[in-house]
Amino acid sequence: MTISPSPRETALGSALRSPAVRALAALALVFILGLLFNADGSFFRWNTHRDMLRHISVFGILACGMTLVIITAGIDLSVGSILGFTAVLFSILTLQWGLSPWLAVPAALLAGAACGLVSGGLIARFRLQPFIATLAMMVFARGLAKWISGGRKISTAVQLPDGSFEYRDVPAFFRLVNSKLFGDNVAVVTLVFLACALLAGLLLARLRWGRHLYAVGGNEEAARLSGVPVGRTKLLAYGLSGFLCAVAGICQAAQEQQGDPEAGATYELTAIAVVVIGGTNLMGGKGGIGLTFIGAMTIGYLEKILSINAVGESTRLILTGLIIVGAVLLQRVRK
Numbered sequence: 001m002t003i004s005p006s007p008r009e010t011a012l013g014s015a016l017r018s019p020a021v022r023a024l025a026a027l028a029l030v031f032i033l034g035l036l037f038n039a040d041g042s043f044f045r046w047n048t049h050r051d052m053l054r055h056i057s058v059f060g061i062l063a064c065g066m067t068l069v070i071i072t073a074g075i076d077l078s079v080g081s082i083l084g085f086t087a088v089l090f091s092i093l094t095l096q097w098g099l100s101p102w103l104a105v106p107a108a109l110l111a112g113a114a115c116g117l118v119s120g121g122l123i124a125r126f127r128l129q130p131f132i133a134t135l136a137m138m139v140f141a142r143g144l145a146k147w148i149s150g151g152r153k154i155s156t157a158v159q160l161p162d163g164s165f166e167y168r169d170v171p172a173f174f175r176l177v178n179s180k181l182f183g184d185n186v187a188v189v190t191l192v193f194l195a196c197a198l199l200a201g202l203l204l205a206r207l208r209w210g211r212h213l214y215a216v217g218g219n220e221e222a223a224r225l226s227g228v229p230v231g232r233t234k235l236l237a238y239g240l241s242g243f244l245c246a247v248a249g250i251c252q253a254a255q256e257q258q259g260d261p262e263a264g265a266t267y268e269l270t271a272i273a274v275v276v277i278g279g280t281n282l283m284g285g286k287g288g289i290g291l292t293f294i295g296a297m298t299i300g301y302l303e304k305i306l307s308i309n310a311v312g313e314s315t316r317l318i319l320t321g322l323i324i325v326g327a328v329l330l331q332r333v334r335k
Contacts (some may be wrong), residue, residue, distance in 0.1 A: 096158055
């Protein structure tokens, strides 16, 4: 005799299969851990949450671009290197050459978008695997960063022809991006992250191009037969990912007040972790920026809780790895 599940059981099972419910459950679990292991009340102070948001914002910006790429069933391993390249380029233009941010910001954004478009072109036009194309861009962009910087950090210390150094003031734009607003309660870089997430979310939800992204990730051949410009869609996805990498690079340079050619190393791993933990499917066709935001909060709170409790970096990496595996396994169970 077969017993049919009750409507309540059916509704509960449907809810548990929802990526948003699973992502929120993971965030709630991490938050509860913070309440339990609060480091003598540190977790209850707003400064802890403000600093967490500030720390995760650069990764969150990268993850917004990564989400667009993963929805198309792709991957972008170059986001950290493009961040480092654009951070160095922006620092050279502003700290070394003294250019106005009205010129330096568009130049850095265009450079980041160009790197993404090159990766997208290799994938869309020459049919290279996303892993290979973006791996090549990861190495190439890192090489560019070291080449234009001479392998050194670009700071306010400018070397003169006679070998001496001249120390210049930090540009006002750097101080603005690195500042806090609303009574020092919200970092500017956090607002930049929220703006990027909002724009990317609107693009996916409201524009035809967003529907094209889902179609390509869900079934590329069916999308092509339906008239979706598959090549152009992939090109734009990687181009926008590179653009957002440049946004993150500018924020990184402003926060550190320098351009480090090594900046962004391994950031691609954190960006992928944020997207996966949020619930966006690595196979493509499913996901969203809202899920990525939840994933960013989960990673941010996890790292902050471990930090205020003086947990070593090795343990943090192990726990993050386990969470990534768990998130992917939950995606399989959902199917």
